Amino acid sequence: MTTSAIFLMIAALAFLWGGLAISIVHLNKYTASHAAARATEDAVAGDLGQD
Amino acid sequence: MSSTTVPAAKSREAWSGQAGFIFAAIGSAVGLGNIWRFPGVAYENGGGAFVLPYLIAMLTAGLPILFVDYALGNRYRGGPPTVFRRIRKKLEWLGWFQTAICFVIILYYAVIIAWAASFAYFSLDLRWGEDTTKFFTQDFLHLTAKPGVTVDFVGPIVWVLIGVWALTLFILASGVQKGLERSNIIFIPLLVILFGALVVRGLFLPGAIDGLNAFFTPNWAALAEPKVWLAAYAHIFFSLSIAFGIMITYSSYLKRRDNLTGPGLVVGFANSSFEILAGIGVFSTLGFMAQQQGVQIADLEGIKGVGLSFMTFPSIVSQMPGGQVFGVLFFTSLVLAGLTSLISLLQVVSASFQDKFGWTPRKAAIIVGSVSAIFSVLIFARTEGLHTLDTVDKWVNEVGIVGSAIIMLAVLLALKMLPVLRDHLNAHSSFKVGPIWLGLVGVVVPLVLLSMFVLEVLNVLRNPYSGYPVWFNALFGWGSIGLMAILVAIFTAAKWRTSPDVFKPEPALPNERIHAVSQHGGAHSAPTQEES
Numbered sequence: 001m002t003t004s005a006i007f008l009m010i011a012a013l014a015f016l017w018g019g020l021a022i023s024i025v026h027l028n029k030y031t032a033s034h035a036a037a038r039a040t041e042d043a044v045a046g047d048l049g050q051d
Numbered sequence: 052m053s054s055t056t057v058p059a060a061k062s063r064e065a066w067s068g069q070a071g072f073i074f075a076a077i078g079s080a081v082g083l084g085n086i087w088r089f090p091g092v093a094y095e096n097g098g099g100a101f102v103l104p105y106l107i108a109m110l111t112a113g114l115p116i117l118f119v120d121y122a123l124g125n126r127y128r129g130g131p132p133t134v135f136r137r138i139r140k141k142l143e144w145l146g147w148f149q150t151a152i153c154f155v156i157i158l159y160y161a162v163i164i165a166w167a168a169s170f171a172y173f174s175l176d177l178r179w180g181e182d183t184t185k186f187f188t189q190d191f192l193h194l195t196a197k198p199g200v201t202v203d204f205v206g207p208i209v210w211v212l213i214g215v216w217a218l219t220l221f222i223l224a225s226g227v228q229k230g231l232e233r234s235n236i237i238f239i240p241l242l243v244i245l246f247g248a249l250v251v252r253g254l255f256l257p258g259a260i261d262g263l264n265a266f267f268t269p270n271w272a273a274l275a276e277p278k279v280w281l282a283a284y285a286h287i288f289f290s291l292s293i294a295f296g297i298m299i300t301y302s303s304y305l306k307r308r309d310n311l312t313g314p315g316l317v318v319g320f321a322n323s324s325f326e327i328l329a330g331i332g333v334f335s336t337l338g339f340m341a342q343q344q345g346v347q348i349a350d351l352e353g354i355k356g357v358g359l360s361f362m363t364f365p366s367i368v369s370q371m372p373g374g375q376v377f378g379v380l381f382f383t384s385l386v387l388a389g390l391t392s393l394i395s396l397l398q399v400v401s402a403s404f405q406d407k408f409g410w411t412p413r414k415a416a417i418i419v420g421s422v423s424a425i426f427s428v429l430i431f432a433r434t435e436g437l438h439t440l441d442t443v444d445k446w447v448n449e450v451g452i453v454g455s456a457i458i459m460l461a462v463l464l465a466l467k468m469l470p471v472l473r474d475h476l477n478a479h480s481s482f483k484v485g486p487i488w489l490g491l492v493g494v495v496v497p498l499v500l501l502s503m504f505v506l507e508v509l510n511v512l513r514n515p516y517s518g519y520p521v522w523f524n525a526l527f528g529w530g531s532i533g534l535m536a537i538l539v540a541i542f543t544a545a546k547w548r549t550s551p552d553v554f555k556p557e558p559a560l561p562n563e564r565i566h567a568v569s570q571h572g573g574a575h576s577a578p579t580q581e582e583s
Contacts, residue, residue, distance in 0.1 A: 001260055005267035008099035012267075012327050015106060020320035027313040030481035031069065034310075041308060 063128060064227040064412065066304050071232035073314045076301055078235040078391030079292045080322040081242070083163060086388060089286065089326040090333040091355020094266060094348075096282045097273030104274065104283035106323075112499060113287040114319045115491040116456070118484060119463070120293055121311040122472035124302035126556050127565075130402035131296040132542070133551050134303070138468065138565055140552075144543045145458060146403065149296035151535035152451045153399040157423050159440040160393050161219070162431040165212040166191075166361060167385035174368060174378025183365040188437070191361075198438040198523040209432045216424035219390070223397055224416035227304050231398060235391055242387040243325075249380040250332035253339070256371060262338020265348035266330055281506070284499045289448060291322055292392070294456035296399040303402070307557050313481035333359070340367045357437065360385060397423065409548040438519065439527050445516055446528035449507040451535060453500055460497045469493055471563045478558050 001009075066072040093101040127134040132146030169191070173179060179186035188194040193205050222230045253259060273279045292298060302311065334348075340363070341348045353363040360381075368378040400423070401415040410418070431440055463469055469489055477483045516524050556565065 001264045002268055004269055005099055005264050008102055008269055009263065009267045009331070012102045012106070016320055016324040016327055020317065020324050023313070023316035023320050027069075027310070027317055027481060030310065030313055038308065042306075 064304055065306060066232055067228050069309065069314060071228065071236065072301065072305055072309075073317055074235040074239050075231050075391075075395065076298065076314070076318040077321045078239050079297050079301065079395035080290065080318060080392075081239070081325050081388055082290075082292070082392035083160075083385060083389050084286075084290055085322065085326045086246075086329045086333070086385060087356055087360050089290065090266065090330040091359065092282055092286050093330055094334070094354060096279045097270045098265065099267035100269035100271050100273050101279065101283065102267075102269075104280045105287065108280075108283040108287040109319060109323055111491050112284050112496045113291045113293065114315065115484075115488055116288070116293045116460075116496060117291055117298060117315050117319060118312055118476055118488065119460075119472060119492055120298035121302040121315055122475045124299035125305050125307070125309065125311055126472070126475045128303045128307075128554070128556075129551065130300050130303070130399060130406050132403050133406040134299055135462075136551050137554055137556070138462075138466065142462060144539050145455070145462065146296070147539040147542045148458075148535060149294075149299070149455055150400055150403040150542075151538045152295045152447060152455060153297065153396045154423065154538070155443065155447050155451070155531055155535060157393065157396045157400070158427045159431050159443055160389060160396065161215050161424075161427050162208070162212060162436060162440065163357075164386055164389040164393060165208055165215045167382045167389060168215065169207065169211050170361060170365065171379055171382035171386060173365075174375055174382060177365075177369050177374065177378070179365045179369070181369070183369070184362045186365070187361045192437055193434045194437050195435045198442075198519050199435055200526075201434050203434040204428070204432050205434060205436070208436075209428055212428055212432055213424070215390075215393075216420065216427065219393055219397060220416055220420040220424075222394055223401060223420060224413045226412045230412075231394060234394065238387045238391050242384055242391075245380050245387070246325075246328065246332065246384045249377065249384065250328055250335070252377055252380075253332045253335035256335060256339035258338040258340075258342030259335035260338065261341060262334040262336065262348060263331065265338065266334035281499070281503055285449075285453075285503055287323075288456070288500075289452065290326065291319065292395065294459055295452050296403075297395045300399045300402045301395065308479045311476055311480045312484065316482060336364070336367055339371065343370050357441075403542075406549060406551065407542070407545065407547055438523070441517060442519060442524055442527040443531045445511070446531050449503070450511075450528075450532055453504045453507070457497060457500045457504060460492065460500070464493055464497070466564075467562070471560050474560045475556075475558075 066075070093105065096104075123134050127137040129137070130146065131149040132143050135142035135144075135146040191205075192208070193203070195201060222234045224230065225233070288294070305311070333354075337348055337351060337354060341351055344351075351363070353359055364381055365378070368374040368381070371377060397416075397420060400419050401412065404410055404419055405412060405415045430436070433439075463472070469492060473484055473489060511524070511528065515521055516528065556563070
């Protein structure tokens, strides 16, 4: 493979799969840190997803 | 509409949690196009250099419009007709237009899944023989030489198609949690495992490096061509299933205070990650084929779409050791990717009818699914089904979906709704959007879409698509758009059996004017804050 082809393949994979990994980690951290507050809000509001 | 004759809307179904929504949204985004369209589009538009406009298109158009869809569905809580009616009563037709787009796509999408299921079975004994093109077009499809209108049905396709519809109806009738969510939680990991195995096998084939070289070697001069950038924006737009109701419907099943942008980023990156994986798998395999035939990759024909899947790949499967397993992996991957997208398309139509006529999910699935199945068989299981499919697909995607997106963004701009959607996204989401997002969805994306739309309409008017007769393109191409217009008129005029106007969006936001929030069901325009 040419050097530029190898570079582009690695860069694309790193950006996309790295972006996916970071977005999952970020989402999990956010969800965990807001879980307690969210449970309280839901209990107060009775939000079960309905209109 | 009288408030005394229509009952209040029933409780809306909901995802069991964030993961269920994410799997379903990925299932919708990752479809046939990821496997058979992206690699060919990338190769034809600069190879490795295409990665740059593709990533820019994802970040500047794909994700921003995905967030628009999420905000619309989650704030106004319904299928597309309900959502747009709740913004302005006169906009209900736009929701039905998006629903009609999904309905038409469903009709031919199911047929492709039926073909893929048949070929997964054929892989076991390599039934296509030496001449895969002849097998697909003549022995399998019984394709007519010239496009026309026949009433000759292909028996084996009809039966497999009925099986696909039976499975789809079963999933849809089982509801959001037990049907959509559960099927996606099974199908998506299975798809990744099967396709991952296929990619690994492809990488170890002789000639695979040549294929990857062809796919990733950049032609930087291509970046100076506007058509390459338009191809990138067009591809990401179709790939993410945005602006025609699917993500609006799916996000309406999230709870009101759910995180929207965080899961959106996961869905967007997962979709593109799978596409790059598909590019590697497909081109490493094409490299093997080129080496076997002693030609260059550039000399190969059928490197995308139906040709890639049902003519080129069977030929490759026949040439490689252990090809049967490879064939089963490839065609089963197509079935899974297609099925999860088909379910999402059908859910849009089902949800629109549930909302308007107060039907249960099961009743909507049975009625909508049965009608779709009948039309699907009648139109696309005939001997000239491939010609019809090709034409309808072209018009629905490049005129219907792009037109729908332009109108949707124009309406949101004209009604000054974008700041409202921004505030809704930022109220509970992990990733905040701001002026850049407003600029992208308010200026950049509409301009790009408008360019795509004008160029494509001019193209199909000047050049008969795919060499088909003008009357054929008019009947099935413009005819599809005409059919959608008729469906829009009928269902917009139909009487609501529920009360979509008894609704108040949350959280209350300043400067939001929506249609009708009277608790008595009366329709009028009033600022939300005055109601609260």
